[in-house]
Amino acid sequence: MTTVFITGGHSGIGLECSRQLALRGINLVLAGRSAARMQAVADELRTLGGITVTTVELDTSSLASVRAAATTCASHIERGEMEPLRALICNAGGRFDGEISYSVDGYELTFATNCLGHFLLVELLLPTIAADGRIVFTASGTHDPDTADGRLAGAAVEPDAISLVTDGKNGAKPLSAGKRYSTSKLCTVMYAYETARRLGRSGSAIAAIAYDPGSVPDTGFLRDMPRAVQWLSKTKLFRWTSKRLGVTTSTVAFSGAALADLATDEHYATASGEYFQAREGQLSAVRSSTTSYDHQRALTLWNDSMQLVGLLPHERPAELH
Structure with missing residues (x-):
């Protein structure tokens, strides 16, 4: 049997991905903040696919939580209770509207949750991934300011980790x-590309892939927005308008299945360093933003992230350094 570790695999696109993997007979490690919600999903998945489902509490905004979850998973594998991971899916994330807030580590919450937690998780779990395994990073088309997705969300700024974790501090707007x-x-896209480059230089067959699941309003992603916006996002008018504006749209069913394919289908075994997008029932390799291909920016982002997560010498996998 094969095992896949997925963050946020108990809701939205992640849940649909988990269901698809269960139907394929793949054992799962569900990692997330709510033990109760994960347990209910785990029971469903065990019945659905006759598989083994392990739940691990993990809050990607907390570096201590990430370390604890990684230690738990590695211990299961070391004791022979779980196979090496066929894939690590870095899927959890969120958009935090309202007043800016900070993680328990003092970092801006969006960057802590969507970036640093997964960066550290990959570093810690890489030794547990099978030699021909995969790492899939769930990104978003909003990262590209030259697209409708990027323009509507708000154009991405410089990928400077130090500035991003301190955003809004010391009286700054x-x-x-x-x-x-x-x-x-x-x-996230730049992490995927830099991971792929480092794995490639080391001769590793592990693939690192970036994935845009498209705009899927019915996932609950807009739960922090006003109720009127949440309601509007689920209407046919909103979907029609989004398509007319050029927004990358998809469905939970398709985007979840596509994520499962990227993690386990042999067709994507040699797709390391690529960016895939789900759009209107099609999964295609496309170009990401111009900035995302900047090697020097990626190197700076990587080194600053290493500093911010406080990676210790024994925590650094040889393949990525």
Whole structure:
């Protein structure tokens, strides 16, 4: 049997991905903040696919929580209770509207949740991934300011980790919620590409892939927005308008299945360093933003992220350094 570790696999696109993987007979590790919600989903998935489902509490905004979850997973594998991971899916994330807030580590919450937590998780779990495994980063088309997705969300700013974690501090005017989100997704794409480059230089066959699931309003993603906006996002008018504006739209069913394919289908075994997008029932490799391909910016982002998560020497996998 094969095991896949997924963050946020108990809701939205992640839940649909988990269901698809369960139907394929793949064991799962569900990692998320709500133990009760994960347990209910785990029971469903066990019945659906006759698989083993392990739940691990994980809040990606907390570095201590990430370390604890990674230690738990690694211990299961070391004791032979779980196979090496076939894939690590970095799927959890969010947009935080309203007044700017900060993580328990003192970092701006969007960047902490969407970026630093997964950056650290990949570093810690890489030794547990099978030799031909995959790492899939759920990104977003909003990262590209030259697209309708990016323009509507708020154009991404410079992917400077130090500035992003301190956004709004010391009396400075914070970025809008949209810009914080789109920039975090730009950084996610850059993490995927830099991970792929480092794995490639080391001779590893592990693939690192970036994925845009498209705009899927019925996932609950807009739960922090006013109720009127949440209601409007689920109407046919909203979907029609989004398509006319050029927004990348998809459905929960298709985007979740596409995420499962990227993580396990042999067709994507050699797709390391690519960016895939779900759009109107099609999954295609497309170009990401111009900035996302900047190697020097990616290197700076990587090094600053290493500093921010406080990675210790023994925590650094040889493949990525």
